[in-house]
Structures are given as structure tokens and as C-alpha cells.
């Protein structure tokens with residue numbers, strides 16, 4: 001180990017102690033690889049500060065020694081943003097020891113938490129005071145609030161409550177030079193200049209380390225109505241979404257789509273699952289209404305779907321009669337990520353489009369893939385239809401070589417993202433850009449936007465130590 005690294009470790013240990021420094025290679029292993037198993041790196045050390053002050057001291061040291069920092073929360077990201085490179089010169093700063101719920105204020109409907117708080121624990125803390133924190137996604141048992149903020153995470157309740165950006169009121173951030181910005185204001189109105197908070201949300205660890213946040217809380221839903229719908233086309237599901245929104249308004253909290261292939265994959269790969277409808281349909285939707293009290297939600301949902309069945313808009317529908325049935329349907333939807341990893345090599349897309357463009361995009365993309373000459377592609381199309389966010393993924397054989405996967409990724413990214421660009425969509429809806437889509441972003445983002453983002457990056461992180469090689 002070089003003298004510089006030796007010296008760096010000594011200085012890091014002086015700040016975080018033995019409990020906060022992971023140098024043993026086996027102990028480092030879980031931090032060095034991403035959840036999908038796509039990226040693997042090496043580090044000088046994994047540093048686990050206990051609080052904001054220790055984080056600031058670590059960053060100050062890295063600033064003066066020009067040591068790159070890869071911030072990591074739950075390491076559930078899907079874009080390789082939390083995985084170091086293989087130089088061994090970087091450090092991972094893990095926020096997982098900073099996991100205090102600092103304050104819950106039910107009168108102000110806010111909660112102040114450490115960035116390393118696991119999302120499920122934040123949801124629980126809200127529940128304990130009779131409130132609701134609505135961000136919900138398949139990784140909620142291990143992803144962190146800091147990671148959710150850094151990726152501006154979406155999930156299954158965006159339709160009603162928005163992305164993480166809409167759920168945060170204030171931030172505490174350690175800047176790339178080690179200074180601490182305390183922006184932990186619990187205000188819904190604060191018009192005092194540029195929105196620094198929103199700059200850090202979605203910055204993926206490239207502008208600073210989020211160490212604390214003030215989150216919005218909402219009234220708890222005591223009534224829910226859930227149904228599974230089968231339709232022969234995406235156009236029909238888009239029309240059903242419009243009808244359900246018009247009739248149910250804010251009570252519509254989720255409208256998730258799964259293609260027949262997505263559902264078949266989960267049924268094949270995930271235990272204790274079964275098809276909700278007697279006959280498979282080309283597309284499926286999981287529709288959920290919620291309200292603070294039962295204002296006839298079940299009847300409202302039955303009216304909307306009953307009318308759609310009568311009009312031939314949908315082919316079939318199954319209404320949940322119990323919490324257990326609803327949980328079984330959500331298990332199908334949330335099982336897709338795992339099912340894909342088990343079944344094959346996946347080229348993932350995380351696109352956002354105007355809802356009216358979702359069906360035309362899907363047709364055009366399916367045709368283009370059929371004509372691409374790429375054999376053995378299976379389209380796994382699913383996502384958050386209510387937000388216009390599709391995970392238009394393509395699976396190739398598990399036995400595909402690295403070069404075959406690379407080639408398929410280049411061809412399919414270009415094909416899918418060109419279509420998205422033509423339809424004025426976004427190539428990155430909720431997972432973040434990370435290292436996965438960094439080159440694609442350069443290809444599609446307006447040069448002026450890239451220039452402005454680079455100037456902001458230079459202004460905040462002139463030594464370029466914050467998560468190099470990610471996002472910008």
C-alpha cells in the first residue's frame with residue numbers, strides 16, 4: 001500500500017475510529033458491487049461516519065488530498081451511481097451509520113431524518129405518529145432517504161404524491177470542501193433566492209453529500225380499493241387511466257402496468273405467485289384507490305371498471321376482497337426486478353413520455369426491435385403508467401457473452417432512446433443517470449443544458465472529487 005494511502009487511512013481512522021473504517025477486503029465486498037451485479041470496483045477504504053460532523057471532516061480531508069468520494073446509501077441503485085471505479089484510489093462514504101430519526105412534527109406534518117435512514121423506517125416513524133410518508137418502491141427495505149433524494153426516486157405513488165423532490169422541504173448537505181450547509185427548514189414557502197435544495201436533489205452524489213432532510217408527512221389512508229385489470233392494448237389502459245382519474249381524482253394513488261411477458265416472467269421466477277385473471281391478456285394494470293376514510297372507494301372502482309368492461313375497453317378485472325389479495329397483487333408487480341435478474345441479462349430502460357405517447361412508443365419500439373436483426377430479445381415492458389414512466393426492458397439469454405450484452409445494449413439504447421427523443425421524452429425517469437446512462441445523457445441532452453450543469457459542477461466541486469464518472 002502506498003505511503004499516501006497509508007497516511008490517508010491513518011487520518012480517516014483518527015476521524016471515524018475503527019468502527020467507521022472498513023479496510024478488510026472481505027468486509028468491503030458488499031459495498032463494491034451494485035445490486036444488479038453489473039458493476040464492481042475497488043477502494044482505498046469504506047468510510048462510515050457516525051454523524052454530519054464526522055462526514056464533514058472526512059470530506060475536508062478528501063478535498064485537500066484530492067481523494068474522490070463515492071457516496072453510498074443502501075446500494076440499491078440501478079444506474080451504477082454508488083459503485084467505485086477499479087482504480088483503488090477512491091473511498092466509499094457510506095451513510096448507513098447516520099440513521100437517526102431526528103424529529104417528527106405531526107402539527108407541521110414534517111419529519112427530520114438522517115440521510116442514512118432506511119426508507120421503510122422513515123415510513124414507520126410517520127405511521128407511529130398517525131401520519132404517512134408516501135414514497136414507496138421495491139427496495140424500501142434497504143434503500144435510504146439520502147439515496148432516494150440523490151436519485152430523486154419515484155416508485156409506485158408518484159401519481160398521487162410526486163417524486164422524492166416533491167416530498168422534501170429542507171436538506172443538510174456536506175459540500176465538497178467539507179463545509180456544512182444547514183438548509184433544514186421545515187417551511188412550505190421560502191422564496192429567498194436560487195433553490196439550492198433542488199440542485200442537490202437528483203445530483204447523485206456529484207455536488208455534495210446529503211446528511212439530513214426535512215420530509216413532508218401526509219394524512220394516513222384508512223381505506224383502500226385495489227383491482228387487477230386485463231386489456232388487449234396499451235391504448236385501452238391509457239384510456240382507462242384517463243377515466244379513472246376523471247372519476248376518482250386524488251383518490252387514485254397507483255396505476256402500474258405489466259405486459260403479459262412481465263407477468264409470465266414473475267409467475268415463472270417468483271414462488272407463491274399465481275395469475276390474477278382466468279385468461280392471460282396482452283397488458284395488465286394494477287389500480288389502487290386510497291382515502292382517509294371509506295368514501296365508497298370499492299363502489300367507485302367497481303363503477304369505473306364495470307363501465308369499462310361493459311364498453312369493451314377492458315377484457316377482465318379482479319377486485320381485491322382482502323388485504324391479503326391486495327398484497328398478492330403487489331407481490332406480482334414488485335417481483336419484476338428480481339425475476340429479471342434471475343431469468344436473463346437485461347438491457348434496462350427507464351424512460352418517461354407524455355402519457356398519450358406511451359402506446360405509439362411501444363408499437364414503434366416493438367417494430368424496430370423486430371427489424372433490428374438482434375435475435376433472442378424478449379421485451380419486458382412494465383412500469384408506472386400513471387406517471388408516463390415505462391421500464392421498457394429487453395432480456396437476452398443468461399448465457400449471452402459480455403460482448404453480446406454490450407452490443408445489444410448499444411443497439412437497443414440507440415433505438416429506444418432515439419424514439420423517446422423524437423417523442424420529447426426523457427431517457428432517465430427515476431433511477432438516475434449514474435454511470436449506466438452517462439454517455440447517453442451526453443448524446444441526448446441539449447449542449448446548453450450540459451454546459452450549465454458542468455458550470456454548476458465546477459462551482460460546487462472544483463477539485464472534482466464528488467462521484468467522478470457519474471451523471472456528468
Ligand code: FAD
Pocket residue numbers: 035070071072073074075076077078080081082095115116136137138139142143144145146147148149150151152153154155156204205206208209210211337338430431432434467470
Ligand atoms: P445508493 O444506491 O446507495 O446510491 C444511489 C445514488 O445516490 C448514487 O449515485 C450515490 O452516490 C448517491 N447517494 C446515495 N446516498 C447519498 C447521499 N446521502 N448524498 C448524496 N448522494 C447519495 N427506484 C425508483 O426510483 N423507483 C422504483 O420503483 C424503484 N424500484 C426498485 C426496486 C428494486 C427491487 C431495487 C433493487 C431498486 C429499485 N429502485 C427504484 C432503485 C433504487 O432503489 C433507488 O434509486 C433508490 O433511491 C436508491 O437508494 P439507495 O440508498 O440504495 O442509494
Ligand code: MLT
Pocket residue numbers: 138333334336337383384391
Ligand atoms: C420498478 O419499477 O420495479 C423499479 O424501477 C425497478 C426496475 O425497474 O427493475
Ligand code: ZN
Pocket residue numbers: 154155383384391430
Ligand atoms: Zn420503476
